[in-house]
Amino acid sequence: MESARSGGVTADARERGVLVSRSCEVPDVSFRAFLTEQAVPRIHWSAPDGLELVGGRAAARLVAAGPDRFDALREGARSIFADADHDGPAVTRPRMLGGLAFTDDHDAAPPWEGFPAAEFVLPAVQLTRATDTTYLTVSRFAPDADPAAVASDLEAARDRIADLPAMVPSGDPPGVHRTRHRTDAAQWQAQVGEAAARIREGSLRKVVLALALDVDLDAEVDVPSVLERLRRTYPQCYRFLVQPTEAAGFFGAPPERLVRLDGRRVEAEALAGSVARGATPEEDADLAAALVGSEKIQHEQGLVAEAIRDQLEPLGEVTVGEQTVHRLATIQHLRTPITADLAADEHVLSIVEALHPTPAVGGLPPGEAARTIRETETFERGWYASPVGWFDAEGDGEFAVAIRSGVAGGRRATLFAGNGIVGDSDPAAEWEEVQLKYRPILDELERR
């Protein structure tokens, strides 16, 4: 088909829709106050490097399900970004934000109503904060998207946010009325025992078994405030919110990067193996030394690093960096950085597809681990432990692994936590360890 150009936009793109996006610098404003004013879908992404994005409403939305969900997303992204017209600093370039469910046959059963098997949104209105500067962006994707109209929408949006406060207090936690384990301690420990036995038999090498905790709250939860408090306690972590409907939002403070792609440079990591923080510096150091010195935990970590390296190796030159102890407020992990220089251009979604789920949240071999998880866990993982993040028109992007997370709305929340199980896992010790992974979110819901 001949693509006649009119105003920099091809005729066929005009029939489909064309993306027009305008950005300007604005005085700093409370991202929480902004987010609260937005209609759904609402989205929040913060990375430890300081990039922070919040957006409301969808100028464009990509939804996909089934085994071809990554193909559908890449194809949809191509058509949204074709002939995109953006005016503003590079950091405000159009990005699709969202993520995927853990499995492609995701069932949107409670508490996951409204969450598709994959969803990415290009916010109609967005704030971006990077290197202490705040920007406002307005985007429209429509066959008749008109740059002049978008520029005037940007002016109107700028006037509206001028009335918002620069800061709002992060508020009090809602308070926890009651918690209920979906799987009780005895039942989960039996599951761990069976998985460990299966591993010793040889068909399985590692599996991550998860738990869900239902929480009744004393008051309605304000998720953006929870995220704000998490920023203070877990500054080294990502923070995200994906809220497709008013009913509930999926949010968390994951310490784990799945992947960052910038041009042909891939940054990934193996994060696995956990121990508590100590009450004193000495105890803390002893616990870290026990983590590093544990053969079982090194094996668990090694499997994750090996799997990530094996997935990246066909794509380029891989470097496995030095292992460190990653210390967070309530837990410490083993962490190995893994980088790759790609031989050819790739879309970050293709790298996500290759890596997810890593054995830090799935297991090895992947098919056998998936079968074990399906046969063992009695709740829907939904988007827990799945890739959440963003990608742009170039196919660059960054994704975290959505752990230390929960889905919440009104006076209810469901939190998730999982542990890597290997052949010599002790079920009682695994139970104690997995409880630590609820702490980041639970602490911010509980009244002190």
Ligand SMILES: C=C(O[C@H]1C=CC=C(C(=O)O)[C@@H]1O)C(=O)O
């Ligand atoms: C699956 C989770 O953590 C993973 C990441 C770090 C350490 C892990 C572990 O020690 O088992 C898990 O692999 C979770 O937090 O729900």
